[in-house]
Amino acid sequence: MFQAMGVHGPTLSPFASLVLDAALLGVAFWLLAKPTKRPIRDTLFLAALVLSVSLIRVVMQPLPNIQPVTVAALLVGAQLGARRGAAFAVLVAMISNFFMGDGWWTVFQAAGWASIAVAGSQLSLVTPSGLNLRRAIFASLAAAVWFDIIVSFSILDGTIGFVEFMTYLLHGVPFDLLHMAGNLAFVVWMGSWFCNLLEEQPSLEEIEFAVVNGHGIDG
Amino acid sequence: MFQRLMAFLLFSLMLLPLVSSDETKSSWNQENSQAWEYDFGAGYISTSPIFVDEKIIVRTSGHSEPSVTALELDGTLAWEHSNLNSKSNDMSPLLAVESGEGACGVWPDLLLVGWTDGTIDALHPSNGSVYWTAQTEVAGWGITGAASVSQDHVIYPTRRGIGQFCLADGSQDWWVATGLGWRNGVSVYGDSIYSGDELGTLWHVHPAGNATALASFQGKIRHAPLLTSAGLLVHVQSPMDSTVFILDPESGQQRQQFLAGPSPAVPSLQGQYAVVADSQNLRVLKCNDTCSVESQIPFHTNGEIGWHIDGQIIAPSNTPDSNWGSFIFEDGQNLTFEFIDVGIYGYGTAAPLWFVSNGVNYTAFGNDQSVLHLYQLAKAEETERSENFDWATQGIIFTAYVLLGSSAIFILSGNRDLFLRSSSLLTVLVLLLMAPNLSQLWSEAVDQNLPASTTEDWNDDWPESWLGTQIVIFEFDGEEVAVGGLMGHDSVYALTKAAAEERGYSFTVEETSIGIYISSINGVQGDGWEYFVDGSKGRVSVDNVDIESTSIVRWTPV
Numbered sequence: 001m002f003q004a005m006g007v008h009g010p011t012l013s014p015f016a017s018l019v020l021d022a023a024l025l026g027v028a029f030w031l032l033a034k035p036t037k038r039p040i041r042d043t044l045f046l047a048a049l050v051l052s053v054s055l056i057r058v059v060m061q062p063l064p065n066i067q068p069v070t071v072a073a074l075l076v077g078a079q080l081g082a083r084r085g086a087a088f089a090v091l092v093a094m095i096s097n098f099f100m101g102d103g104w105w106t107v108f109q110a111a112g113w114a115s116i117a118v119a120g121s122q123l124s125l126v127t128p129s130g131l132n133l134r135r136a137i138f139a140s141l142a143a144a145v146w147f148d149i150i151v152s153f154s155i156l157d158g159t160i161g162f163v164e165f166m167t168y169l170l171h172g173v174p175f176d177l178l179h180m181a182g183n184l185a186f187v188v189w190m191g192s193w194f195c196n197l198l199e200e201q202p203s204l205e206e207i208e209f210a211v212v213n214g215h216g217i218d219g
Numbered sequence: 220m221f222q223r224l225m226a227f228l229l230f231s232l233m234l235l236p237l238v239s240s241d242e243t244k245s246s247w248n249q250e251n252s253q254a255w256e257y258d259f260g261a262g263y264i265s266t267s268p269i270f271v272d273e274k275i276i277v278r279t280s281g282h283s284e285p286s287v288t289a290l291e292l293d294g295t296l297a298w299e300h301s302n303l304n305s306k307s308n309d310m311s312p313l314l315a316v317e318s319g320e321g322a323c324g325v326w327p328d329l330l331l332v333g334w335t336d337g338t339i340d341a342l343h344p345s346n347g348s349v350y351w352t353a354q355t356e357v358a359g360w361g362i363t364g365a366a367s368v369s370q371d372h373v374i375y376p377t378r379r380g381i382g383q384f385c386l387a388d389g390s391q392d393w394w395v396a397t398g399l400g401w402r403n404g405v406s407v408y409g410d411s412i413y414s415g416d417e418l419g420t421l422w423h424v425h426p427a428g429n430a431t432a433l434a435s436f437q438g439k440i441r442h443a444p445l446l447t448s449a450g451l452l453v454h455v456q457s458p459m460d461s462t463v464f465i466l467d468p469e470s471g472q473q474r475q476q477f478l479a480g481p482s483p484a485v486p487s488l489q490g491q492y493a494v495v496a497d498s499q500n501l502r503v504l505k506c507n508d509t510c511s512v513e514s515q516i517p518f519h520t521n522g523e524i525g526w527h528i529d530g531q532i533i534a535p536s537n538t539p540d541s542n543w544g545s546f547i548f549e550d551g552q553n554l555t556f557e558f559i560d561v562g563i564y565g566y567g568t569a570a571p572l573w574f575v576s577n578g579v580n581y582t583a584f585g586n587d588q589s590v591l592h593l594y595q596l597a598k599a600e601e602t603e604r605s606e607n608f609d610w611a612t613q614g615i616i617f618t619a620y621v622l623l624g625s626s627a628i629f630i631l632s633g634n635r636d637l638f639l640r641s642s643s644l645l646t647v648l649v650l651l652l653m654a655p656n657l658s659q660l661w662s663e664a665v666d667q668n669l670p671a672s673t674t675e676d677w678n679d680d681w682p683e684s685w686l687g688t689q690i691v692i693f694e695f696d697g698e699e700v701a702v703g704g705l706m707g708h709d710s711v712y713a714l715t716k717a718a719a720e721e722r723g724y725s726f727t728v729e730e731t732s733i734g735i736y737i738s739s740i741n742g743v744q745g746d747g748w749e750y751f752v753d754g755s756k757g758r759v760s761v762d763n764v765d766i767e768s769t770s771i772v773r774w775t776p777v
Contacts, residue, residue, distance in 0.1 A: 064654055066647070103746065133639075160756065170665045171759065174650075174658040181650050185643040 017102060024094050024110055031087035049076070049198075050088055054096040061100055065175040066182035069096070070143050073113040074136070075191065077120030079198035085117025105154040112150035116143045131195040133187070140183035148176050222630050229627035247545050247559040251582065251594040255294035256562075262286075264567075264585030265707065266312040267523055270574035271330060271344040275583055277591055278332065280309035281717060287313065287332050287340075289347060292576055294593065298347035305334040306721055308707040310402055310568075311362045312523070314373070315344065316386060321371020324387025326350070333375055337361030341389060351389035355382055358399070359684030359704035365404030365443050365485075369412070369426070376403045376414050378684075381424055393428030399687065401706055401768075404443030404485070411468065413451065415440020417687045421453055421471060433471035436464065439687075439768075442485040447493055447506035450474050454483040454495050458767070463495050465510050475510055477502075482768075484534065487524045492548070494532055496520045501534065501546060503554055514554035518544050521709075522568020533559070535567030535586055537709060543571070543584065563588050566709045587713070612652075619648045655734065659763045675754040675771040689766065691718035692773040693740060711750055711772055712737075712761040718772075734760020737774075746777040 032046070053072045060066050069092050077085030093110035097103075125136050152169055160168070262279035269276050274289040274297050285305040289297040311333035318327045329350060330342040337357040341350040355361060355377040364376035372383045372392060378401075382394035398416030405414045412424040419436035421444065438455035445452040450465040461483040465475040480499030487494045492513070493504045501524075502515040519541070520534040527533070532546040536558075545559045567586025574581050580596035622645040629638035650657075678701065681690070685703030691714055693700045702722050708714035712728075712735055719726040724741035737748055750757040751773040752766055766772065 063651060066651075101746075155756075164756065167665065168756075171658075171662050174654060174661050178647075178650050178654060181643070181646045185647045188639045188643045 028087045028090040031083045050091045057096040065178045071186040073117040074120040077117030078125040082118045082121040086114035089113030108154040112147040140187045144179035226627040226631040245557040245559045254593045257591045259589045263587045267570040268572040271315045300347045304336040307335040323385035326386045333362030353389040367405045367407040369407045395430040397422040402441040406443035408446045413444040445488040449506040449510045482521045516556045523570035525570030662759045690771045694775045711764045735762040
């Protein structure tokens with residue numbers, strides 16, 4: 001695992017890498033292709049989010065298996081929904097791997113974080129009073145294990161049997177613990193702040209519409 | 220109540236360093252202080268240095284210029300003698316012979332050096348000049364075991380036999396074929412010469428040069444047999460463990476046997492006591508009519524065991540980042556143990572050198588780090604800490620302490636949110652500090668408990684001399700380049716480095732917090748390199764994988 005330095009699975013030719021990246025990008029756009037009242041603002045916000053989390057991931061690369069993206073994907077899914085959460089996960093995996101090393105494993109990382117974002121959208125992590133910290137902690141710990149298992153599938157290149165795969169997973173347990181500890185720290189320190197940041201604020205038109213609509217109903 | 224208990228536990232953790240600080244400074248370290256350090260730059264110190272003619276003589280090998288280097292007592296270079304043809308790890312111990320005369324002639328003080336290219340050099344210890352040179356056979360390797368002096372001759376184990384040479388001129392009296400050997404030292408007891416081989420045969424050679432197989436075992440004999448009063452002691456290495464046999468020295472009949480751990484060290488004998496060791500334990504045997512295990516202590520050592528005349532045993536712990544173990548054997552009963560910090564860490568197989576000069580007791584240490592540290596017996600003085608002060612690590616540890624204290628205070632005050640924040644960060648810091656060691660220990664535990672599911676097959680095109688040795692295969696553009704006949708390498712990293720050097724390949728590495736990463740071989744970087752040990756895909760960093768003496772390592776570009 002280590003010698004490969006994040007390099008798993010079959011080697012891809014430049015063309016295959018291009019196709020893969022195009023496919024991932026296509027998935028991200030498909031997930032985002034939804035009518036919205038504020039297309040420019042939403043797009044800019046998501047782009048800023050993706051770029052900043054990608055940058056944080058790249059900067060934190062020297063810390064073994066400390067993965068800020070996992071918690072980010074969980075909370076983005078919880079606040080912005082499954083589609084935008086999954087799109088966010090795919091884009092972060094692509095952009096950060098552009099600096100850290102792109103390849104077959106990007107698909108698994110994207111899938112891992114996207115599935116965590118989907119799970120985040122279903123786990124009622126955010127309540128009207130804010131982030132449910134207890135629930136978010138458990139979800140982030142489970143997400144670390146889930147993501148590491150999903151990414152480990154990328155080593156299956158036809159030469160590895162079941163026993164070897166299980167051995168591989170066992171070897172990674174200390175790094176799973178690191179991932180879990182990192183997630184715990186991110187949730188505890190940044191969870192509520194990040195959730196508030198992602199909270200959708202209604203636009204002036206929406207407020208006006210709601211007020212008028214309310215008066216209409218009252219009338 | 221729970222909060223107070225948790226706070227008490229957290230505060231208790233802060234006291235741990237007070238306990239460990241008492242433990243880290245061993246009694247040996249309190250009595251000895253470092254005199255100087257000599258950095259050889261490259262290569263391994265695989266055998267114990269010796270002290271001759273007021274000089275400390277050290278052999279280094281496993282790099283481009285295998286050498287024997289003499290250092291003055293103040294650590295300055297006296298002379299150096301190199302053998303550029305000796306390409307592999309030189310493990311044959313240096314042998315000092317005092318001047319004398321015999322039937323075959325007269326000789327001065329000599330320093331005998333056996334090389335892996337089969338050469339025997341007899342050097343003048345005073346200046347390193349060559350007195351005579353003899354060439355022995357080479358079959359992949361030449362000389363790797365300990366020689367022994369018999370009157371006016373020296374007896375050397377070669378790769379496939381044993382030869383006797385005149386000390387006066389190096390002429391060969393006889394050479395007799397035995398079995399393929401490695402680290403197969405020779406011992407001489409009266410008219411009997413003993414040596415073992417890689418097929419587990421114990422050979423008895425008569426002074427005239429006739430060899431007979433005395434006994435045969437399932438395993439490998441990689442040391443000079445020892446004659447105890449209970450019989451001949453042979454420590455036989457098997458793939459998963461080893462066995463200490465006590466034999467009748469005349470008939471080879473087995474008298475006793477003791478099961479031991481894998482990868483045995485070179486046993487040592489002093490009077491009625493013998494020390495045997497392996498990757499799991501160090502044992503002291505008491506041998507009179509029979510041998511019995513007097514004491515044993517868990518310790519990992521695979522090379523030479525130093526035994527001072529005052530009863531102190533010091534052996535290098537042959538593990539990554541390891542140190543030396545000191546064992547005191549008092550009154551033939553109590554074996555006590557402590558780690559000693561000699562400032563050189565990592566794999567090692569060389570016993571320390573003890574000597575006295577001008578009334579001062581010295582101890583010299585060297586290992587695979589290619590650095591020699593000389594200590595002298597004196598009250599250790601306060602060392603300049605600032606020189607080696609690791610600000611980054613100390614900063615992290617300080618932060619961890621602040622977080623530990625904060626966590627305890629926050630839980631006492633009932634501030635759950637702040638407690639979670641400080642303790643979560645503390646957990647991350649502690650795990651990050653522990654990650655390299657933790658992952659290595661965990662991987663070793665996993666590997667030990669899970670059998671290898673695949674194997675790397677022997678290639679019939681490979682030379683027979685590679686049998687029983689370590690082999691590295693590099694794959695370039697679908698073609699394989701194999702380098703074999705390598706021995707004595709403990710990790711994938713050491714073996715790969717040796718193979719690359721032998722083949723003349725450039726070799727770049729990146730050192731990271733969790734180990735060494737090989738980034739390019741012979742200029743080929745690509746998307747990285749993967750390795751397989753005996754068919755199993757490598758899962759941890761190359762310096763953290765222990766390998767067997769017959770391992771086959773395959774490197775494949777990703």
